[in-house]
Amino acid sequence: MPAPLSPEEIEHLARRRAGAKMGWYIHASVYLLVNLALFAMSDFGFGHRHWQRFPLFGWGIGLALHGISVFMLGKGSAFRERLVERERERLRREQERR
Template identity: 65%
Template structure:
């Protein structure tokens, strides 16, 4: 089943949503780098147990990686396929 061509308004809405998702990931990555840079500096200065900054960096880093996969690899394509599948189910239920 082919989908009908998108209107300019739909293209604009989708483009803005995708750009917002990418911008959200870039902001997430910058905040991660800034905070973990501070944590690393504090760790090197001997505040607390040695090398404690590794733990938040690894945990938060996993979150940044998963966020990146969701935005750049899966993208909105997965979401759009799921929405289309639900749309078809609803159309069948109405018949």
């Protein structure tokens, strides 16, 4: 079991996590605004070839990966902590066998 965190460590970790989440929310907002503008430009003057789908999907993949890294794989996330605990237990069992 990991050692308890000091109040300073808790503050640092909380600020770091909040900053990462805020970064994703800003990224998602910009994605939404830019893609709405691209769709508007496509429908009102730049042809009807649906070219706006390419940046939508490409950037969407990047946004999804950013979200995974922040919400699932970031330090202290529940998913990551479960993986770390499983790995820790596996290593303990291997060491006991030796």
